[in-house]
Amino acid sequence: NAGVTQTPKFRVLKTGQSMTLLCAQDMNHEYMYWYRQDPGMGLRLIHYSVGEGTTAKGEVPDGYNVSRLKKQNFLLGLESAAPSQTSVYFCASIEGGPPYNEQFFGPGTRLTVL
């Protein structure tokens, strides 16, 4: 049982390049989230999904797109990377409705945009 995994772990991009971050969970969780974490700031929600085939915008969605074609995978895409997107990206999942509360996090992807 691997939990939540993320690939890649590190990436350096040039401004304007595109990439996709993959999040996978093997816990059969319904809800999945993409966050970014920047120094001195709390985790900020980019996009989330409440089930296969559904996605919704979070607090900071601009410049990102997501897809959830399979229940276990949640992809985050950057179409044209900008230096402001330099951050650590975390994926998280939660089993579903009450009484489930704990979000399980992946190990993170450290992205630098030059």
Next chain:
Amino acid sequence: GQNIDQPTEMTATEGAIVQINCTYQTSGFNGLFWYQQHAGEAPTFLSYNVLDGLEEKGRFSSFLSRSKGYSYLLLKELQMKDSASYLCAVREGMDSNYQLIWGAGTKLIIKP
């Protein structure tokens, strides 16, 4: 607006007790969470409070006062491995998307 405040950094001594405070102003309230995050790692769940009072789990306890918009995390018998950031997060709504609003975290430094 939404706001969660925590001290940026705290220092404590191994074996001692430390209390990390969190105050929040949110449009709704449906639970408060504490997570631990070691440097370079992912956050891990510590505790959840939805009713007023103290929840104890081993060396860690979490307290909530909804009327005051206040919570604290109490760590007893501090160990060097407790050096980490502690994140406070609030779930606002009763809906099903389980979004959390996160504080910036408190970096706890444990000294021998």
